Amino acid sequence: MTLERAFKGIWIPKEIWLNKELTLLEKVFFVEIDSLDNESGCFASNEYFSTFFDLSKNRCSEIIKSLEKKKMIRISYVYKENSKAIDKRIIRVLDKSNRGVRNLDRGTRNLEEGYSENCEDNNTYINNTSINSMYINKDDSLKEFSKLYEKNLGLINGIVAEWLVEMSETIDCKLFKRAIEIATEKSKCNLGYVKGIIRQWLDVNITTYEQLEAYQLQKKNQKEVKSNDRETKRRVQEESSENDRASEEARRAELLRRIRELDD
Structure with a gap:
């Protein structure tokens, strides 16, 4: 129709x-x-x-x-x-x-x-100008979000404007900027990829750049702890293997000594 x-x-x-x-x-x-x-x-x-x-x-x-x-x-x-x-x-x-x-x-x-x-x-x-006037110029934080979006991702339409309003009320501007930087570094600077990055952060309750830094530091420490644990486990296994070899050599030496005593 x-x-x-x-x-x-x-x-x-x-x-x-x-x-x-x-x-x-x-x-x-x-x-x-x-x-x-x-x-x-x-x-x-x-x-x-x-x-x-x-x-x-x-x-x-x-x-x-x-x-x-x-x-x-x-x-x-x-x-x-x-x-x-x-x-x-x-x-x-x-x-x-x-x-x-x-x-x-x-x-x-x-x-x-x-x-x-x-x-x-x-x-x-x-009229996109009306949309921008109503939403993008709402406050300074939202202005920064819109500037970052237009500079890196493209023009803002009505649907994007609504999403930017939601994001400005959910995360801080530094975190939004970092999401764009990551997408750019991976040569995937588009709205869908940026949304995916932010969604992953929100899933673990990250809403500020400071929280992201703390989360990454925690992950780094956890990784180092795991690495240290693996190294400790490896050393213990090596020491255990050396002790086992030493015990086996001692057992063999004792057995050989007894055989010699019987021959005498």
Whole structure:
């Protein structure tokens, strides 16, 4: 099914953009659904949203269900004839008259709300400057995270912005920088690899660079202890072998002495 839009861009209403109950992903999902919610509703599948947002189908389904629970949208289903199998899903934005996508049939306008003059026909466009202003410029720590990301990994989109906000509230900037350095050293400086490094640290409750240093020192000491233990064990085994050889030689000498006594 071809999904059609009748607009020249999207406008995010103030009550949606500033809604503390919604995550950033829920906001961008909402405006995408709103842009596709025409007279018959939005028929976009999870596969469509998965491709559009570069997320898994399950994650897309979770976000849409969350919007439904928060009473932002209503979901209904059309079933195949004489069957319980779902033919299509219909998503409708609730209270659409008071919020949602503006139909800009008169071309682009410079709106105070942040509508971009660079919107193109038939493209869902979210102003990255607005995203950066809302999230990346939130505080000095977040600014440092964004600078490191843009310098080493690339441009920041809405999904990355949300992740950076989460990371800035979870780990310190020096630890984030170290993750990027490790990825660079291994010639794998991409978001997925950096996420993997940070995930490994979080699995052992490392959230600061100082904790990482302490953890690495502990590992080094443990390695040295194990090395020392192996060396001690080796020496004990060698000494034991030498003692065994000495005992065997003494036993043989005693046996030889007795044989000689019998011959005499």
